[in-house]
Amino acid sequence: MIERLGASIIDSITRLGNFVLFLATAVFYVLLPPYKPRLLIRQIRTIGADSFFLVGLIGLFTGMVLGLQGYNTLRRFSSEGALGTVVALVLVRELGPVLSAIMITARAGSAMAAEIGAMQATEQVDALTVMAINPVQYLVSPRILAGVISFPLLTSIFDVIGIWGGWLIGVGLMGAPNGPFFNGIAQNMSRHDIATGIEKAFVFGIVVMWVCCYKGYYAARMATGVSRATTEAVVLSSVMILAWDYFMTSILL
Amino acid sequence: MNEVRQNGNGAQPAIVVRDLKRRFGQQQVLNGVNIDLPTGEITTIVGPSGCGKTVFLKHLNLLLRPDSGSIVIDGADVTKLGTRGLDGVREKFGMLFQAGALFDSMSVFDNVAFPLVEKTALSRSEIRDRVLEVLKQVGLEGMERKFPSEMSGGMQKRAALARALVRRPKILMLDEPTTGLDPTRTHSIHALVRETQSKFDLTAIMVSHDVPQVFEFSDRVAYMHLGKIELFGTVKEVMASDNPNFRQFLAGRSTDEEERPLSQVIATPGR
Numbered sequence: 001m002i003e004r005l006g007a008s009i010i011d012s013i014t015r016l017g018n019f020v021l022f023l024a025t026a027v028f029y030v031l032l033p034p035y036k037p038r039l040l041i042r043q044i045r046t047i048g049a050d051s052f053f054l055v056g057l058i059g060l061f062t063g064m065v066l067g068l069q070g071y072n073t074l075r076r077f078s079s080e081g082a083l084g085t086v087v088a089l090v091l092v093r094e095l096g097p098v099l100s101a102i103m104i105t106a107r108a109g110s111a112m113a114a115e116i117g118a119m120q121a122t123e124q125v126d127a128l129t130v131m132a133i134n135p136v137q138y139l140v141s142p143r144i145l146a147g148v149i150s151f152p153l154l155t156s157i158f159d160v161i162g163i164w165g166g167w168l169i170g171v172g173l174m175g176a177p178n179g180p181f182f183n184g185i186a187q188n189m190s191r192h193d194i195a196t197g198i199e200k201a202f203v204f205g206i207v208v209m210w211v212c213c214y215k216g217y218y219a220a221r222m223a224t225g226v227s228r229a230t231t232e233a234v235v236l237s238s239v240m241i242l243a244w245d246y247f248m249t250s251i252l253l
Numbered sequence: 254m255n256e257v258r259q260n261g262n263g264a265q266p267a268i269v270v271r272d273l274k275r276r277f278g279q280q281q282v283l284n285g286v287n288i289d290l291p292t293g294e295i296t297t298i299v300g301p302s303g304c305g306k307t308v309f310l311k312h313l314n315l316l317l318r319p320d321s322g323s324i325v326i327d328g329a330d331v332t333k334l335g336t337r338g339l340d341g342v343r344e345k346f347g348m349l350f351q352a353g354a355l356f357d358s359m360s361v362f363d364n365v366a367f368p369l370v371e372k373t374a375l376s377r378s379e380i381r382d383r384v385l386e387v388l389k390q391v392g393l394e395g396m397e398r399k400f401p402s403e404m405s406g407g408m409q410k411r412a413a414l415a416r417a418l419v420r421r422p423k424i425l426m427l428d429e430p431t432t433g434l435d436p437t438r439t440h441s442i443h444a445l446v447r448e449t450q451s452k453f454d455l456t457a458i459m460v461s462h463d464v465p466q467v468f469e470f471s472d473r474v475a476y477m478h479l480g481k482i483e484l485f486g487t488v489k490e491v492m493a494s495d496n497p498n499f500r501q502f503l504a505g506r507s508t509d510e511e512e513r514p515l516s517q518v519i520a521t522p523g524r
Contacts, residue, residue, distance in 0.1 A: 123354040130314050130348040131368045132340035 022136070022217070023144075023210045029137035030145050039142040047108045047143070047209075048150030052157065058103050059158035062095055063087060063165025070166065071174040080170075084181035085188045087166035088159075092189065092197045096159040098245050101151065101204035105237040109212035112143060113233035116216030117226035125217070140217065144209045151205030152198045159197065196252045203248065204241055211237045267292040267424060267456040273312060273322035282308050283319065284480030291473065295450050295457040299464050300477035301502055306460045307351075307428060309477065313458060314348050314426050315339050326424075344372070347417030349427040353409040355401040355416070361388070362397035365416045372420070383419060390452075391415045391445060407438040411445070418449060425450070427459040431467075439463055443470040464503065468492070476502070 066087045074080050116139055119125050128135040163185070170176040212233040219229035266289035273286040282305045290296050298306045311317045313324065315331060323330045331342050355364050365384045369375055375383070388397055391411040401409055410430060417425060427446065431439040443463075447470045450457045461467040468474060474491040476484035476499045484491050484499055491499070 119356075122352055122357075123350040124356055126316055127348070127350060127354040127356075129316060130343060130346060131372065132343040133371055134336075 018218075019214060022140075022214050023206075025136050026140040026144050026210070026213070029134065029141040032137070036138075036142060039138070040145055043142045043146035044150055046111075047104065047146050048154060051104050051107050051150070051154060054107055055100050055103055055154045055158050056161050058099055059091075059096075059161035060165040062099060062158075063091065063162030063167075064169045066090060066095075066162070067166035067169035067171075068174070071170045071176050074176075080176040081180035082184055083166070083170045083176045084163075085184035087170065088163050088185040088189055089193060091159050091162040091166075092193055094197075094245075094249070096155045096162065097151075097197050097200035097204055098241060100155045100158045100201065101208055101241045102238055104151065104154065105208050105212070105234055105241070109208050109237055110230050110234050112209070113212045113216035113219070114226055114230045116140075116213060117219030117229040120217060120219055121221045121223070121226055136217075140209075140213045143213055144206060147205035147209035148202060149205075151208075152201040155197060155201035196249075199252065200245065200248055203244060207240050207244060208237045211240060265292060266290055267326070268313065268458075269323075269325040270313075271323045271325075273309070273319050273324065275308060275312065275317065275319045282480055283312070283322075286322070286477075286480070286482055288475060288482050288485055290456065290458060292456050293454050294472035295447065295459060295470065296473045296475060297459045297461050297467050297471040298475045298477055299461060299467070299502070304477045305480040306477045310426060310428055310458065310460050314346055315343060344420070345423045347420065347422035347425045349410070349413050349417045349425070349430050351428045351430075351432055353401070353406075353413035355409055355413055357401050359400075360397065361393065361399050361401070361404070361412045361415075364401070364412060365397075365419050368416065368420050384415075387415045387419045388412075390418070390449065406433050407442065410434070410442055414442075414445065414449070418453075421453065423456060425455045425457045427457065427461075429460055429462055431461065431463055436466075439466065443467060446470060465492075478502075 067083065070083050070086045071080060074083055074086065116125075119139070125135045125139070128138055167181055171178050171181050215229045215233035215236065216226075219225045268288075268290040270286055270288045270290070273283050274281070275283040284305075286305075286309055298309065300306050308317065312319055319332055322332070324332055326342055326345070329338075329342070331339065334342065355361075356367065359367065362384055365388060366380050369380045369383060373380075385394075385397065388394060391414050393408065393411050393415065396404070396408065396412075401412070404412065414430075425446075430446065431442050434442065443466070446457060446459070449455065459467070459471070468488045471488055473486065474484070474488050475482050476491065476496070478498050484494050484496050486494075494500075
C-alpha cells in the first residue's frame with residue numbers, strides 16, 4: 001500500500017520532470033544551430049496565418065458582445081462615454097490573450113498533438129532519430145518558436161478587431177457617443193496595459209506549444225493513444241492558460 | 254541448450270553484442286543477448302512474437318539503451334556513447350521500419366532526399382541524381398512525385414528501402430520488411446534486399462516473421478527465445494538443429510510462453 005503510494009508519487013514527479021525537461025531541451029535547440037528558417041516559416045503559417053480568420057471572427061463577436069453588455073451596464077450609471085475604455089481595457093488586458101490562446105489551441109494545438117502523435121505511432125519519429133536528426137529539434141523547437149512569434153501577433157489582431165466590434169455595436173447600433181469612445185481609449189490605455197497583454201500572449205504561446213507537442217510526442221503508439229493525446233493536449237492547454245492567466249495578472253497588475 | 258555459434262569466415266564481425274540486458278517494468282525482455290554479426294552477410298533474426306527481437310533491433314540501431322551489456326560497432330562500444338557520438342555511428346546505418354515510416358507530408362522524392370538534404374552538403378543536382386538512381390534500383394522509377402498515401406504497401410516498403418540506402422550505409426537493418434504483404438510481394442522484397450546487399454556488400458540484419466521463406470535469402474539465422482539467442486549459425490546449420498524450441502517454432506505450434514504486448518511496454522520513447 002505504502003509502496004504503491006510511493007511508486008505513484010515517484011512516477012508523477014518523474015513525469016513532471018520529463019515535462020519540464022522537454023521544454024528545456026526544445027528551447028535549447030531553438031538557440032542551437034543549424035537553424036531551419038523553412039520549418040519555422042511553415043509552422044508560423046500553420047499556427048499563425050491559418051488561424052487568422054478564426055481569431056478575427058472570435059475577436060469581432062467578443063468585441064460586439066462587450067459593446068452590447070458594456071453599453072447596457074454603463075447606461076445605468078449614465079457613463080456611456082467610458083464604453084471605449086471598458087471594451088479596450090478588457091480586451092487588451094484579459095480577453096484578447098486568453099481567448100486567442102484558447103482558439104489557437106483548439107485549431108492548431110490539437111492538430112499538432114495529433115500530427116506528432118501519429119508520427120510517433122507510425123515510427124516516423126524513430127526514423128528521424130535513426131537518421132541522426134534530433135526529433136525535438138526538428139519537430140518541437142520550430143513549433144515553440146513559431147508559437148512565441150504568432151501568439152502576440154494574433155492577440156494584437158484580436159484586440160484591434162474586438163475594439164472595432166465594440167464600436168460597431170456600442171456606437172453604431174446602440175448610440176453611445178463616438179468621440180469619447182476613442183478619446184477614452186487614447187487617454188486611459190497605458191503602455192503597461194498593452195505590455196501586459198502582449199507578455200501574456202508570449203507566455204501562452206510557449207505553454208500551448210509545449211503542452212501540445214509534449215502530449216503528441218509521448219502519445220501511446222496506437223490510434224486510441226493519439227486521440228487521447230489530442231484531448232489531453234487541448235484540456236491541459238486550456239487549464240494552463242487560465243491558471244497562468246490568473247498568476248500573471250496578479251503579478252503584473 | 255543447443256548452441257551453434259560460429260564467427261564469420263575469418264572476417265571481423267560488424268557488430269559484437271555481449272550480454273545485452275534490458276528490462277521493461279517487470280519484464281526482462283532481453284536476457285543476456287550474445288551474438289557476433291558477420292560483416293557483409295544477411296543475418297535474419299527469427300523467433301516467436303514477444304521473444305524480444307524487435308527490442309533487440311531497437312538496441313542495435315540505438316533507439317533504446319540497454320540496462321547492461323555492450324554493443325561494439327567498429328571497435329567502439331556504442332552503449333557508452335553520448336548523443337553526438339551516437340549520431341556519428343548512426344551515419345553508418347540504414348534502417349527500414351516495419352510500416353516504412355515514410356514522412357506522409359512529403360513526396361517520395363523528398364522522403365528519399367531527406368537524409369541527404371539534412372545531413373550532407375551535396376548540391377541539389379547531386380541529390381537529385383542520387384535519389385533518382387536509388388529509386389531506379391528499388392524499381393520505383395517515375396514514382397518520385399507520388400505521396401506515400403497514394404502508393405501500395407509494397408511500393409511504400411520499396412520507397413522506405415530507397416531512403417534507407419540513399420546515404421550508402423554499411424549496415425542495413427530491417428524490421429519485418431514484409432509484414433502485411435502478399436506472398437509475391439514478400440518474395441520480391443526479399444529478393445531486392447538480397448540483391449542490394451550483394452551489390453553494396455552490406456551487412457544486413459533482418460527481423461522477420463516469414464519462416465521459412467526468408468531463409469532462402471539469408472546467410473545466417475539467429476533464433477531468439479525468451480530474450481536470448483538460442484541458435485545462431487548458417488541457414489543449413491540452424492535448420493539441422495534439434496533444439497526443441499526451434500523445432501516447435503518451425504512447426505508453427507505456440508510455445509508455453511505468454512505473448513507479451515511489447516508495443517504497450519515500449520509505448521514511450523524513453524531512452
